Amino acid sequence: MSRIAVIDYDKCNPDKCGHFLCERVCPVNRMGGEAIIIDEENYKPIIQEASCTGCGICVHKCPFNAITIVNLPEQLDEDCVHRYGINSFVLYRLPIVKDGMVVGILGPNGTGKTTAVKILSGQLLPNLCGDNDSWDNVIKAFRGNELQNYFESLKNREIRPVVKPQYVDLIPKAVKGKVRDLLKKADEAGKFDEVVRELELENVLDRDIKHLSGGELQRVAIAAAILRDAHFYFFDEPSSYLDIRQRLKVARIIRHLADSGKAVLTVEHDLAVLDYLSDIIHVVYGKPGAYGIFSQPKSTRNGINEFLRGYLRDENVRFRPYEIRFTKSSERTSQASDILVEYPRLVKDYGGFRLEAEPGTLYMGEVVSIVGPNGIGKTTFVKMLAGVEEPTEGEIDWELKVSYKPQYIKADYEGTVFDLLSKIDAAKLMNSFYKTELLNPLGIPDLYDKQVNELSGGELQRVAITAALIREADLYLLDEPSAYLDVEQRLAVSRAIRHLMEKEGKTALVVEHDVLMIDYISDRLMVFEGEPGRQGKALPPMGMREGMNRFLASVGITFRRDPDTGRPRANKEGSVKDREQKEVGEYYYV
Ligand code: ADP
Ligand code: ADP
Ligand code: SF4
Ligand code: SF4
Numbered sequence: 001m002s003r004i005a006v007i008d009y010d011k012c013n014p015d016k017c018g019h020f021l022c023e024r025v026c027p028v029n030r031m032g033g034e035a036i037i038i039d040e041e042n043y044k045p046i047i048q049e050a051s052c053t054g055c056g057i058c059v060h061k062c063p064f065n066a067i068t069i070v071n072l073p074e075q076l077d078e079d080c081v082h083r084y085g086i087n088s089f090v091l092y093r094l095p096i097v098k099d100g101m102v103v104g105i106l107g108p109n110g111t112g113k114t115t116a117v118k119i120l121s122g123q124l125l126p127n128l129c130g131d132n133d134s135w136d137n138v139i140k141a142f143r144g145n146e147l148q149n150y151f152e153s154l155k156n157r158e159i160r161p162v163v164k165p166q167y168v169d170l171i172p173k174a175v176k177g178k179v180r181d182l183l184k185k186a187d188e189a190g191k192f193d194e195v196v197r198e199l200e201l202e203n204v205l206d207r208d209i210k211h212l213s214g215g216e217l218q219r220v221a222i223a224a225a226i227l228r229d230a231h232f233y234f235f236d237e238p239s240s241y242l243d244i245r246q247r248l249k250v251a252r253i254i255r256h257l258a259d260s261g262k263a264v265l266t267v268e269h270d271l272a273v274l275d276y277l278s279d280i281i282h283v284v285y286g287k288p289g290a291y292g293i294f295s296q297p298k299s300t301r302n303g304i305n306e307f308l309r310g311y312l313r314d315e316n317v318r319f320r321p322y323e324i325r326f327t328k329s330s331e332r333t334s335q336a337s338d339i340l341v342e343y344p345r346l347v348k349d350y351g352g353f354r355l356e357a358e359p360g361t362l363y364m365g366e367v368v369s370i371v372g373p374n375g376i377g378k379t380t381f382v383k384m385l386a387g388v389e390e391p392t393e394g395e396i397d398w399e400l401k402v403s404y405k406p407q408y409i410k411a412d413y414e415g416t417v418f419d420l421l422s423k424i425d426a427a428k429l430m431n432s433f434y435k436t437e438l439l440n441p442l443g444i445p446d447l448y449d450k451q452v453n454e455l456s457g458g459e460l461q462r463v464a465i466t467a468a469l470i471r472e473a474d475l476y477l478l479d480e481p482s483a484y485l486d487v488e489q490r491l492a493v494s495r496a497i498r499h500l501m502e503k504e505g506k507t508a509l510v511v512e513h514d515v516l517m518i519d520y521i522s523d524r525l526m527v528f529e530g531e532p533g534r535q536g537k538a539l540p541p542m543g544m545r546e547g548m549n550r551f552l553a554s555v556g557i558t559f560r561r562d563p564d565t566g567r568p569r570a571n572k573e574g575s576v577k578d579r580e581q582k583e584v585g586e587y588y589y590v
Helices: 021-025 057-061 074-079 112-118 135-141 147-155 167-174 181-184 192-198 214-227 244-259 271-279 301-308 379-386 417-430 432-438 456-468 487-504 515-521 544-555 574-585
Strands: 002-007 036-039 042-046 067-072 078-084 089-094 102-106 161-164 234-237 263-267 280-287 292-294 340-344 346-349 353-356 360-363 367-371 402-405 474-478 507-511 522-529 533-538 557-561 568-570
Touching: 002 074, 021 036, 021 057, 021 263, 021 568, 057 078, 057 181, 067 280, 078 112, 089 474, 102 244, 102 271, 102 301, 112 263, 112 292, 112 367, 135 147, 161 214, 167 181, 167 214, 167 234, 181 214, 192 214, 192 244, 214 234, 214 244, 214 568, 244 271, 244 487, 263 340, 263 533, 271 301, 271 568, 346 574, 353 379, 360 507, 367 379, 367 515, 379 402, 379 474, 379 507, 379 533, 402 456, 417 456, 432 456, 432 487, 456 474, 456 487, 474 568, 487 507, 487 515, 507 515, 515 568, 522 544
Parallel strands: 089 292, 102 263, 102 280, 161 234, 234 263, 353 533, 367 507, 367 522, 402 474, 474 507
Antiparallel strands: 002 067, 036 042, 078 089, 280 292, 340 360, 346 353, 522 533, 557 568
C-alpha cells in the first residue's frame, strides 16, 4: 500500500487546537522522528508521507477534521495524474474522450471531475504527481492508453475544447448584452435557427442576459456551446434549473452532437438524465477534497447500477456502506391512513399568472412529490400552504405546524451553522437517529464551525434542508431540495426524507424535478398542468402510477424499470418499449 496524507488548510487552525496538536500527539514525532513538521513561514503543519506510519492518531485528535490519511493500493501510483501540492488533493486516472460518444461522469463533488476536465481541455498540465513540465511526458505516460492520441492532438493544438460551465448563474457577470447577439457570435456551426428552436429560446432572443431566469440561462449556455464548431465539448451539469421535459430534451440535443461525430464529456447529477445521455460512464470515487479515482469505463446501465449499490465490481471497491434500492410505491407497506389535513380549493391571481388548486387531502406519514413544468405555480402553491403567500380565493385556517424550505435560500444569518441549527432544536443534533439518518449522511457536522453567510450553494442547501427537517412540525414543505446537490448528496437527502417521515409519522410535500429522487421518496404525486407563465392548475394528490401516467403523457416520455435496481430509466424516443408503452398508456409502470 502507498500512503497519502491530505490536510485541508482551510479547516486547520493551529491557534485553536492548542498549538499544533497533531505534531504533539504523533507517535513518530514523539519518538524523535519527523512525520509532522511545521512550516513556520505559513504557520501550518506538513505531514511527510514517507515517515508517517498511518496510525491515524492525528486524524482523530485534530478538532477540525482537517487531516485525511489513506492507504491506497500501490498499483495506483503509476496512475497518479495530478497532485496540487504537498498534502493536497490527488487525482488518479482520467476519463476517456472519444469521437461520436457521450462519456458520462458520475460521482460526488470534490473528487476531481473539474481537475480532469481542465487537463483534458489543455488548461492544466498534469504534473503526474511529480515535477512533470511537458505534454510530451504526458503522452509518454499515457502510451497504449486510449488518451494517447488525444493528448498528441491536444499538444499540437488540434483540439479546441468548448465548455458549458457549471454555474450558469454567473454568466450575466461575465457576458453582457442581448441573447440574440451572444448566440449569433457563437454560431460557427451555422445552426442558429435550429438550435434556438430546439432549445425553445425564440421568446428570449431579444432579452438582456441579465434578465434571464436560471432555466433560461442554462438553455442559452447550452445553445452557445452547441453552436461552436469544435472537437471536444464538455457539459458541466446541464440539467440544473430545468424541469423534467427540458432535461430530457437537452439530453437529446447533446446526444445529437455526439451522433454527428463530436466527442462529448458530461458531469450530471440527475441519474435519469445521465442515463439517457451517456454511451459509457466513469464512476469517480474517493474522498471529496482528499483524492479521487476514475473507474474503468462502464456501460451506462452497469455504471449507474454499481454506483447505486455502492460497489464497483471490476475494481472490487465498496465506496458506500449502504445500497439504494427502488421499490414500486404500490409495494410499500406503510400506507398512510390517518388524515393529516384536507385543504380547500385555493386560487392565487398575480395579474399575469393565475393558479387554481383543486381541494385535496394529505395523510400522516406520507411523502407527496409535486411535479410539473417550470412557471406553472408549484412554488406559489407551496408558499400558500406555508403561509408565506395569501390565497386570492380560499383560506388556510389550519392549526398545523409547518416547516418550510424555500426554493431560493437566503444566507443572511449571522453566526455559525451550529448556532443556527441548535437554536432550532439542539436535542436533535445529539439524537442518534437524526445523526445516522440526516446529519452524518449530509456531512453537516463538518460544517458546524462555518459561518452561514460564507457557505457555498451546495452547503447552504444541505443546511437549509437540515434546518427544515429538524424543526418540530406536522407538515414539511421542501421546494427543490436537489438543487446544487451532487448525486451522492441527493441519495442521502432522499433517504433522510423517507426515513424521517416513516419513523415520525409526519407528512412531506416535495417539489422536485429529479425523477429518481421522486421515485425513491414518493407515496403519491401532485401534478401541475396548464400554460407556464399564464395559468396553472394543481390536481389533488393521486397514486404514483396514475400521477406519473398523467404527467409523463403531457411530456411525451416513457420510463421502464431496471430489473436489477428497480430504478426508472427513460426509454429512447421511438424505441420499441417507448412505442409499446405509449400505445397502452403506461408511461411509467410496465
Ligand atoms: P469536482 O469537480 O469533482 O468537484 P475538483 O476537481 O474541482 O472536483 O476539485 C477536487 C479537489 O481538488 C477539491 O477538493 C479542491 O480542494 C482541490 N483543488 C482544486 N483546485 C485546486 C488548486 N488550484 N489548488 C489546490 N487544490 C485544488
Ligand atoms: P414554478 O414553481 O412552477 O416554477 P412559480 O410558482 O414560481 O412556478 O411561478 C408561477 C408564475 O407566477 C410565474 O410566471 C411567475 O413569474 C409568477 N409569479 C410568481 N411570484 C410572483 C409575484 N410575487 N408576482 C407576480 N408574479 C409572480
Ligand atoms: Fe491543529 Fe488540526 Fe491543524 Fe494539526 S491539522 S495544526 S491538529 S488544526
Ligand atoms: Fe503521525 Fe500517525 Fe498522523 Fe502519521 S497518521 S502523521 S504517524 S499521527
